[in-house]
Amino acid sequence: MAPIPTPPAEPQDQPDSYVGLPAEHAxxxxxxxxxxxxxxxxxGAIITMEYRVGRLNFEVRDGLVIRAWKG
Incomplete structure (x- = not known):
């Protein structure tokens, strides 16, 4: 059986640090x-909820990040 791959490490910054920033800058x-x-x-976008290592999600309203989360 093949070994289970080790996912790459994610950046260690906090998603909440992007809240309030202009979307392009974030x-x-x-x-x-x-x-x-x-x-x-x-x-309110409908999205798939699978966890993807290395992905950062932004919820954007009026050009500003109002929520951020990993996966």
Whole structure:
């Protein structure tokens, strides 16, 4: 049987630190800090809930991040 792959380490910054930032700035900062995928979503968007290592999600309203979470 093949070994189970070890997922890459996620950046150690806190998702809450992005709340209140303009979405473009937050996305650029997240990529610079090592997040492999950054997803911006409108409030109430229907999304899949699978956990993806290295993904940071932003809920964006009026151009500002109002919520951020890993996965």
């Amino acid at each position: 996305e650029r900062q997240a990529r610079e800090r090592g997040w492999s995928t950054v997803r911006s979503l409108p409030p």
